Amino acid sequence: MAGTTAKLDPTVMSDWQIAQHAEDNMKTFLQLGHELGIKSSELIPYGHYMGKIDAHAVLERVKGTPTGKYIDVTAITP
Numbered sequence: 001m002a003g004t005t006a007k008l009d010p011t012v013m014s015d016w017q018i019a020q021h022a023e024d025n026m027k028t029f030l031q032l033g034h035e036l037g038i039k040s041s042e043l044i045p046y047g048h049y050m051g052k053i054d055a056h057a058v059l060e061r062v063k064g065t066p067t068g069k070y071i072d073v074t075a076i077t078p
Contacts, residue, residue, distance in 0.1 A: 008021060008022075026049060028048045028049060029043065029045045029046075029047075029048065029049055029050060029051040030043060030045060030051075033051075033053070038053060038058060039057075039061070041054075041057065042054045042057045042058050042061070
């Protein structure tokens, strides 16, 4: 596969190639949390790539700020 900027095209690439690219470029849970503006004390990691967010702590911290949209992904069908 050409570089990390290669378009993930399922008409050209096999499923395993897309999965490998995603795995090679996966951000850690802590890195993603920091990019989203979530404090370390509000992150509960389960390994490097999975974890939970202390929603009560985040909501308490952002109380009084303008609201946004919330999207909850609970499952993905293969």
